[in-house]
Amino acid sequence: MQFQLTDDYIAQIEQLIANKDGDALRQQLEEFHFADIAEILEELDSEEATYLIKLLESDITSEALIELDEDIREKILERLSPKEIAAELEEMDTDDAVDVMGELHEDIQKQVIKEIEDTEHVADIVELLKYEEDTAGALMAKELVRVKETWTVAGCVREMRRQAKNVTRVHSIYVVNKEGKLTGRLSLKDLLTAGEKAHISDVFIPKVDYVTVHTENEEVARIMQKYDLEAIPVVDENGVLVGRITIDDIVDFIKEEADRDYQLAAGISEDVEADDSMRKIIRARLPWLILALVGGFVSVTVLGTFSDAIADHAALFFFVPLIAAMAGNVGVQSSAIVMQGLANKTLRDPLMKRLFKEVVLSLFNGFVLSLLLIAAGTIIMGLDFKFGLTIAISLTSVIISASLIGTLVPIILDRMGIDPAMATGPFITTSNDICGILIYFTIAKLILGF
Template identity: 60%
Template structure:
């Protein structure tokens, strides 16, 4: 049954902390899942959360620290001594340990390294810190099980038992040669059923998917998703097996990227949370709002060029919000599909073919919407046929242009290594507002003659 936090339970934990009743605290939290404890800590003050972290053993708190929010984790770590942080690091897989240490100050980082007893663990962390965090090298962990192709099945089993002590979860068994180069993978079934005097070279599977340390995290995610992998080995520049990436690491990356893209699409230029300071939130939101304001100035200027229409055809200005809204909506729809395809790696083929398809789709949508607008303008609003036909023609033209912009812009951004998620936010909406009004008044000018 899933654990649920109640207000009474939190109040009880707070009371036990205040009374420093460690024995009863341990009776409540000792057997609880680390993810549930992390959820509890989120409801406590910083001092209370730190108290719990110091009370529990490092094996459990190492997992708890990886579950809580990064900002909260950093604040908790600030209340721990370098030795206490080192004790937590010792219990973590190297990828998680690297994430923790990378966010420490230079001085604290040095002190933590001095307190690490496992020097091999420390060396692995140092190695992982060399890689970009959004690369396979930055995502991988050093803990894995590997066997030599020249080992016997019996010797392999003994070596695997020793290696498994440092591996939290065994996803795969990898086979390497004498130089450490990845040769293939080993099926546990084949290993168990093989004769005891057989060599690994006789039973391992050569076909194995892998990535190198410089492969982008996006590409790693694509490969793992395509082949339904729970883990994927990572090799260095000369093909030596240096680590492995598990599906939980990729899920975390995908979630973080989705959060960033969602915020960027909403016009937020930095990764922020609701609990961040007003200054941080303002800094993240203001740039796009300024862009939208300047875009609004341009739209006003465009409308001002058709001032004569106000005198003779003032009713056209009642259609301005409709035209601008449709332009923005169509542009965002088109760009969202393209951005999603880019993220999944499914955007293939000619750009022109993609544009032609999008135009065809929006011609159909535009015709249907224009007919609805024509009927509404004529029969509901009481405008004559020429006026209704004018706004309907403008609408279908705006929809086609907006779809082209929404399709073309993210493709070009991606081609020039700029995050295409920019295209689904205020950038597309503002630009399509401007073009929509320009097209609307230009068509109206020629059809109505002002």
């Protein structure tokens, strides 16, 4: 039966914690999955959550810690001693341990490292901490099963049993030469059907997809998605096998990237949560709001230069929000499509071909929308032909302009090494508002003659 967290159950857990009834808590939680325990921890305050972490076995709590939101985990870690943190890290795979270590102050990191008894585990953690963030080296785990191509099948099986004790999930078996360089992968089926005296060099598959320690995470995700991989090996500059990245690592990365891009598109400049401090939230949101304010002021200034036209043709004023809204919507649509193409590496068309395609698409959309707008305006507002023509041409021109801006800006930002997700936020909307209003009144002036 699936675990269901209720307010009554949380109240029961809180009461047991208040009573320091450790035996009852262990009995309550011993059969729970670590993800369920993580869900419970997130509903408790940091002091109560820390009590549970100290109470339960590290093989359970270490997994639960990884499932927690970073801010909640950070508050719990602040209440644990270096020795207690070390006990949790010893139960984690190296990639997870590095994620946790990265959240600690440098002084605490040194103290925790001294408390970890497994010297090999410590060495692996220290090695992974040296790699740049957002690279395969920082994302990979050291735990894997590797076999040498010179081994016999019987010797290989014995060695695999030994290595598998330290690997949570065996996704693949990698084959290396005597220098440790990756040479291929081993099919379990081929291993089981081969004779015991056969050598691995006779049965392994030499073709294997891999990445280097310096490959960016986005590229790792693209390769794993393209070839439908559950895991991918990581090699160093010399081709030596040093780790592996599994699909759950990539899913976490993709989720984090999606959350970050969503916030950038909404005009939030850094990763924030609803329960973060006011100072952090203001720092993330205010700069973009200031940009939007400046853009809005420019729009008002542009609109002010056509005050005489509005006085003579008051109906023009009523269509300003519509023109601005259409410009913003089209711009966001275009930038979203380009963003998706850049992220998936599917944007292969030359720039001019992409722009021509946007113009043709905008002409069609503008024509259809203009017809609908003229029909509605004529029936409801009684617009004359000349005014309707002004609105139709303006709307089509604004749609073309917005689509070109929405296409160009992400591409330019990407080529400049700037995250193109910024283009889908207030920047695109504000730019298109200003351009839309300017185009609208310029065309109106040409046709209506004011």
